Amino acid sequence: MEREEDPLWYKDAVIYQLHVKTFFDSNGDGIGDFTGLISKLDYLQELGVTALWLLPFYPSPGRDDGYDISDYHNVHPDVGDMADFHRFINEAHRRGLRVITELVINHTSDQHPWFQAARRAPSGSAKRDYYVWSGDNTKYSGARSIFTDTEGSNWQWDEEAQAYYWHRFFYHQPDLNFDNPHVFNAIMHVMRFWLDAGVDGMRLDAMPYLCEREGTNCENLPETHAVIRRMRAELDAHYPDRMLLAEANQWPEDVREYFGDGDECHMAFHFPLMPRMYMAIAREDRHPIVEIMEQTPDIPENCQWAVFLRNHDELTLEMVTDRERDYLHQTYAVDPQARLHLGIRRRLSPLLENDRHRIELMNLLLMSMPGSPIVYYGDEIGMGDDLQLGDRNGVRTPMQWLGGANGGFSTADPEQLFLPPIADPVYGFAAVNVERQRRNAYSLLNWTKRVIAIRKAHRTFGRGTLRFLRPGNRKILAYLREYEGETILCVANLARVPQAVELDLSQYKGRVPAELMGRSAFPPIDVLPYQLTLSGHGFYAFRLATDVMAPAWHEERQVLPDLAVLVLVDSGWGTLAGDHAENGPRNQLMAERARTQLEREILPGFFRSQPWFANRTDVEKFELGETHEWVIERGGWLLAIVILTLANGEKYRYAMPLALAWEDEGESRLTTLLPATLAKVRRRARLGVLFDAFWDDAFCQAVISNMEAGLSLAFERGQVRFHGTSAFPGIFREGNAMNVTRTVSERGRLLVNMGDRLILKGYRWLLAGVHPELEMSRFLTEKTNFTHIAQLAGTVEYVNAEGECSTLAILERYAENQGSAWAHAQDYLARYLDDCRTRQMRPIDARHAVYTALAKTLGLRTAEFHQALARPDPAGAFGMEPVTPGDIAEWVSNMRAQMDLMYTLLQAELPRLPEAARAAAQDLLAARPRFYRRMTRAAVADMDAMKARCHGDYNLRQVWLSNNDFLITNYGGGLERAWRERRWKHTPLRDVAGMLFSFSEAAAAALAHVTAEYPDAGPALREQTDNWQALATDAFFKSYRRAMKEHPLFPSSPATVETLVTLFLVEKTVAAASHALAQQLATVDIPMRQLIRLMRPKR
Structure with missing residues (x-):
């Protein structure tokens, strides 16, 4: 999969941060390397991430884990060489993975040749001025010391130079002097070197500290921004699809300056958000997150935040108040060993006490907040840390691949490893490793894959706006992400116990919340507050959809709208029935007026709002026909016939039983009846509604x-x-x-x-x-x-x-039933394909043994159904008759007419077809003469076959699963066909072909559902659905044929069976292709390819 050529690719990125030396050791020396990383790229592609951020891999003394660089133009020999790096870049790009590396330009190692030359060069010379020197250590006194626990000053005396040099970090990392133009030119040479090598993005380490000025805090200076703008100009001029990521651990308003006017860095870390996410969960209050996000200024359209939960450093607490820092230390770092500098040196899982619910909630917040999320290596499996290791090494231990020696990281002896792997009972490699979690469909690893896939499927998360809702329950964080017409509602329970919430979503009235994780539809939104309940640390992400149906079980409960009011002038139904005996002459006019109002205003509106009415535009008149008042002890109703007159004078008759309900019988009942209500009614002072009596x-x-x-x-x-x-x-x-x-x-x-x-x-x-x-x-x-x-x-x-x-x-x-066989097949395939994707299973027939047993039962019941309909019937409506040559000619003629329509649509839509469908369309057009010849042969074929009444619209949707058996429903033909046609006799193989086609539809629908979230999984999963379809259709058809073999309704000639089944399969596939072309569906290539396969000559 080639990487997408989008200059704004970083806005949709899911970034995976790793250290080459910690990932996988290919040569057994105890240190990870580029060759090892290449061997694990398939894992990263499978995880779903789109970009890899590599920590420094350059030659270095290793006193700050590679951030003390001694050679900018090479690879540390422990992890490989430049040839290995180039091979890594090529392999990553081949898989669609971008690569981000570190450009550490604030400082170098004191072992760098530039510094060695500078300390020996005369004071004031260009070489000496590569770094910042002073004769005393009082200059820039306004600058704070960052590592207060190890560095007492930002100045360090150098004996050889007989001067102090400036360092904002460790004393062995002297700061470069960007007031020297030679330094900028040298750094530009470094940047171009790695961009020419294929790097897609560069993280600019410690950007706020590039320049120094007396009388300032030496952070975020205008001169620093000038340096960045010059770097960006160079990048835009020669590398337009590359990206700069600023590391500026500052408040949002200060970090905003690093975007400039879209002419400085493309991305910047949102450091203050991360600790406040932990604080919100600890306090069970949304305020910390809402407050910091509302303080976050808007950024240029071409810029993006980078958000994260953990990384290679300590969980930094610089951008919080002293009180907040104390609270976070007391909550997440009671053990003093867990504290480092101003932060907490722990991984995500130990920070959250290995609580799966909190881990999932934090990841879901990360994936749904504005910005591009960063996943730290090992957090996808819940790796732990080792506080016994010094500095930040406790969160930089080897990746845990297997449960065996060294966690599968290396074949070296344990004492040779650069750091020991985690080995404790909870987080150790025996308990937490990739291999184990790959096999478990419910593992954190497989859950993370799904969340990343959902994130990637919706650009709204990366590019959309953010708007917070403010429900009364402060333990609930609710926010809307909106982009290009898509609205996603995120709701998080920050509390450990279940919570309920009411949300004002009235502006989205009528939309159906479609939950993204489980793909479930929730009841539609109305004007009233939308109620949700969430489990402890639960999270919902809904697409507020206009193209999703409400759940079938949902019953509409609406506020009574402004309906027309009918005035009834009698005690019964006389006003509407036309019987005005008790009205007298004075009320005759009012009764006629009410009837006219019903016919002209109320009935047209009601009919057109009902799902059972084909909303014809050519109806000119609605009028009441015959009416009959039916009164018994428990109630009274008006049995009415409504006559519809079309523009051409044709008349249709509809049954419309009517009932009355009154307010004094209970107002709640009137609300329940709203979907069936035609109008309000008033009989003197009594108010009520007129409604459909079936309610x-x-x-x-x-x-x-x-x-x-x-x-x-x-x-x-x-x-x-x-x-x-x-x-x-x-x-x-x-x-x-x-x-x-x-x-x-x-x-x-x-x-x-x-x-x-x-x-x-x-x-x-x-x-x-x-x-x-x-x-x-x-x-x-x-x-x-x-x-x-x-x-x-x-x-x-x-x-x-x-x-x-x-x-x-x-x-x-x-x-009693468990729903349609279609729904069962979709649920079955969704679970199965999810297992296949997460476990990388090969198609094995035995895995479908339970389903194929069901398919066999369905084949048997279908045969019994056809045999029952073929029983002799004295009236002649049922029983068997021979198939005549006229029947066959008519079937082929209908087929040819449908194919003509499909080809007409195909030629009209050809220029607008997706690229994937155009080749299939060309093949289909080229095969047209062959198709017609084959149909002509079928029309004149001599077939010994019988016909009888059939289902007429047989597919998985018309069959209901009931205790591992089936019920056949909705027989009597498709609703689009005239009644006379629906009573015709036909070969039962038409029903069989309908079911075979339905299995192929089910496979295609399930595959489309999964690949919408995991497009890369398409080829492998298509093999799985093809296998399922072949097994299901084979089991169904063989079972049917076995049960029908001796029955005269089933053709004795295998050639006849094949010809008829193929003919009706083609009929179904042509209809599906025509529908897909007319509706311009993205999946139009599927029925076209199926049609080509069907019409291919058998060998």
């Missing part, structure tokens, strides 16, 4: 009671007939308390669940004739022994004056 529990129970009794209701010009089937007895008892819930199906149909015993489905569009789903359900329930369906328990039908019958509702027995 009235009493109405639904009355419907079921009438089914049981087999009653009918007479209309003026027709009747409603209720009928119970043989499956009805014993499943309903009137008066029994039931928990009634309602959901909307994928097809937009309202489903009323009566106490997990019955499902009432209402049909709105009244079409003359037997409803295909009802007809098939009744046949399977009453005429066959096939039980793997939701059995039909009852029906409601409307019969008009001409005797034409239309279905109003059906009642099915509730069947």
Whole structure:
């Protein structure tokens, strides 16, 4: 994977900080080296980081772990040579990894040739002036001493030079003199040397201290910024895609100056944020983080903060108040050994007492705050530290790869290692190592990979704005990140115990919070405060989405809007039914006005807001047709038919049962009914609402009671007939308390669940004739022994004056299930692919044994379903018939029409197709004549086959998993087809092809979901999904064929089976390609490539 050519690459970077000598030893000398680092680049690529920050690897006496440089133009022989470095750069870039190195220009080692020449050169000479000298040690007295515990002064006497030299750090690190132009030129030569070698970025160490002036604190001086601007100008002129990172341990307003006007450093560390993140968790209060971020000034558009939790130095506490420093010492460094200079020398995990919840929370805060995050090597596995090692060495121990000798870092004897590895029982390499965590899907390592992938998938984290919310609960930190139309809400519980919070998100009303870690949809946002509960140290990151559906289980609870008000002038339904007997002449006009208002204003708006209504734009008129008032002891309803008149004069009829609810019966109920409310109503002083009666529990129970009794209701010009089937007895008892819930199906149909015993489905569009789903359900329930369906328990039908019958509702027995087979497949593949990605597994058939067993069961149930539908039927609606040449010709003709449409779309969209799809499109266009020839051969083929009623829209979404078995649902054909077509007989192999195609869809959807977060994993995971698909389809089809082998419905000729299955697979794939082209989907290449494979001649 080549690195992305983006001059602002550092704004989206996830940086991994490492020391070459600590990472991996390739030659067994006890010291890590570049060759060892190269061998571990695949690990770093797999981790997901995008840039590597290398600590100094130059020749050095090693008195400050490499920051005391004695040769700027070479590699320390302990870690390799320049050839090794060049090979490392090439290998890193080949994997898309940027490389950041150290440019330590404030000082050198006192062993550097420049200093050795300077101390010997005459005072005032150019060579002497490479460094800062003085005859006494009182100059620059306003400058503080940084290492107060080891360095009493910033001046050091040199016997050979007979003068004091200036050092802001250790005495053996003399500061360079940037007032000498030769020094600047020499440093520019160093910078160009490493940039020419391929380095992508340079960390400028100790930048605030470059220049000195009397009467100042010698920090952040204008002269220092002038030096940086000259360096940046050189960089921009010759290396436009490179980056400078300033190390300035200062307050935000001072660090801001190191960005200049976008003409100094590209990046700078945000030192004050880091200790305040620890403080916020310790105090369980968001104030430290909010305060420092709100004090942080805006920076130029082309600049970026660098944020971190830990690094190679102590956890610096310079940029906190004395009181805050005392608090952090008392909280995180009770042991005096853990303190160094003004900071704490501990790694992340020991700092947080190895508390996984706090470790995860801190990392999530890091990844979601403004800036580019830096991960310190070993923190991704929770490495510990060794306080017995001096200075900062306790956090610079060897990387722990294995549980064996030396933690897998080196094959040298332990006493030869540059530092001993951690060996204690908690953090030692036997307990904490890469190999062990790679195999554990729930390890900190694999969790970190996922978090980094999410961070990379959303540029908003690196480039977006930050806005804090201020809920009443101060233990909750909530903030919004926004960029180019994407809004991400982050909510963190800083407390160790669970917390609840209410957030004002009203400006995002209607958006669905889609949680990024688990990819779960939460209930949509409304005008009311949004409530969340979080576990101790819990964290949520939500994309506030406009393209995600609310959870299926969510029931809308809304404030009653400003609806039209209907005035009812009678005590019953006469106002709307047109019966004004009790109104008298005085109220006749008001009743007619209410009816007109209902037809012209209320019904159009209500219909167009309902998921069951195909929102046609050519409806010219809505009017009430026949109405019938149905009154029983428990309530009264108006059974109405609404007539829609189209622009062409065609009329459609819809069933619309209506009910009334009143405020004095409970205002909360009116809010519950809002999704089904047509209008407000007033009857004198009494207020209420008019709503869809399917939302009235009493109405639904009355419907079921009438089914049981087999009653009918007479209309003026027709009747409603209720009928119970043989499956009805014993499943309903009137008066029994039931928990009634309602959901909307994928097809937009309202489903009323009566106490997990019955499902009432209402049909709105009244079409003359037997409803295909009802007809098939009744046949399977009453005429066959096939039980793997939701059995039909009852029906409601409307019969008009001409005797034409239309279905109003059906009642099915509730069947316990675990959701659709599609959802199960997606969940299964998500878990499996996550395991594959984290454990780098190869495809092995045995891993899918449980799933293939399910696929075999599905194949068996599909065969039994088809055999049941093929049973003899005296009425002729079911049973078998021979497939005729006319049938085959018609199937091929339909296929050809669909293919014509696809090719028309393909030629129109070709210039706009993604690069990945264009090659497949060209192949598809070139293969067009071959496709048509093959279809022509199929049209004239002599096929010995039978046909019968089939499902018509068979796929994993129409099958429900139930106790390791399956229920087949929604039979009767696709909703886009006319009723007459949905009752046609067909070869069952059309259903089989639909299911085979559904398995391929499931594999593609699961792969797309994972590769959206982990694009680099695509090729390896595609091999896994291809393997799963092959196993699932093979298990399904072989099981189906075995069960159907002796049945006359199944063709005896293997060639016929192959021809028909291929034909209908092509049909499904062509439809998918047409949809992808019409919607301009990024995944358009998938169905095109599948089509090419399908039409490839078999060998």
